[in-house]
Amino acid sequence: MQVLNSGFVRLVESMGGDEAVIRNARRCWRSEAKTKNADRQLLRHLLKAGHKTPFEAMVFTFDVKAPLFVARQWFRHRIGSYNEESLRYCVALRDYYIPEHLEGDVLEAWIRQNEVAFDFYDSLVGGTGPKKMAKEQARSILPIGIYTTFYWTVNGSALMNFLHLRLDKQAQYEIRQYAEAILELVKDVAPICFDEFEREVLKISG
Numbered sequence: 019m020q021v022l023n024s025g026f027v028r029l030v031e032s033m034g035g036d037e038a039v040i041r042n043a044r045r046c047w048r049s050e051a052k053t054k055n056a057d058r059q060l061l062r063h064l065l066k067a068g069h070k071t072p073f074e075a076m077v078f079t080f081d082v083k084a085p086l087f088v089a090r091q092w093f094r095h096r097i098g099s100y101n102e103e104s105l106r107y108c109v110a111l112r113d114y115y116i117p118e119h120l121e122g123d124v125l126e127a128w129i130r131q132n133e134v135a136f137d138f139y140d141s142l143v144g145g146t147g148p149k150k151m152a153k154e155q156a157r158s159i160l161p162i163g164i165y166t167t168f169y170w171t172v173n174g175s176a177l178m179n180f181l182h183l184r185l186d187k188q189a190q191y192e193i194r195q196y197a198e199a200i201l202e203l204v205k206d207v208a209p210i211c212f213d214e215f216e217r218e219v220l221k222i223s224g
């Protein structure tokens with residue numbers, strides 16, 4: 019799913035879904051799966067009561083391309099695993115965030131500033147002789163709006179925490195766009211869990 023001017027989020031793989039969460043939760047009461055409605059009621063109860071562990075039975079891996087400043091906010095979510103491309107080992111691609119509302123002189127200046135930074139960076143990492151610099155040092159000249167890519171593996175409970183915080187209007191617009199895309203992706207995997215999550219936690223009535 020495309021996000022911002024040049025980013026994306028894709029669901030690479032997942033384990034578990036509604037059934038796995040319900041199975042884990044039912045172990046607490048030594049009960050068997052019942053009707054669809056009873057299962058839904060159970061999920062609603064778990065979310066209301068903050069009984070989060072059964073949601074850890076779902077695990078998702080996302081492939082993300084996001085501006086560095088978004089990734090920095092994202093990586094504050096410690097319950098999950100990250101693997102990010104390294105600008106010690108890879109040359110930075112000329113790819114940077116452009117806010118959609120920019121126009122006219124400001125848009126031109128925005129692009130110019132980024133291009134100048136990339137021109138200098140390229141001359142440092144591609145240069146010869148005294149001008150040549152290691153990628154790990156040269157990267158510090160690049161702005162925080164450049165795009166990075168990473169894989170994020172996260173369980174359903176930690177993902178709900180991320181969504182709750184990052185879908186809120188207090189969260190920055192840019193990370194909210196990613197959270198919205200992720201919510202759409204996981205609804206295909208665990209439709210009842212995330213439907214009830216929207217209703218009970220986000221308070222969005224269906």
Ligand SMILES: Cc1cc2nc3c(=O)[nH]c(=O)nc-3n(C[C@H](O)[C@H](O)[C@H](O)COP(=O)(O)OP(=O)(O)OC[C@H]3O[C@@H](n4cnc5c(N)ncnc54)[C@H](O)[C@@H]3O)c2cc1C
Binds near residue numbers: 094096097184188
């Ligand atoms: C609108 C907004 C503004 C923010 N502004 C700032 C800011 O100005 N500066 C800044 O530094 N951060 C800021 N943050 C980041 C915020 O403080 C959290 O670090 C971030 O949202 C991750 O949340 P989390 O700890 O719940 O998630 P995770 O790290 O994924 O943790 C999930 C849950 O696990 C538990 N947990 C994890 N680690 C620990 C631990 N060490 N001890 C106890 N319990 C733990 C907690 O219950 C936690 O809720 C902001 C976040 C938001 C949403």
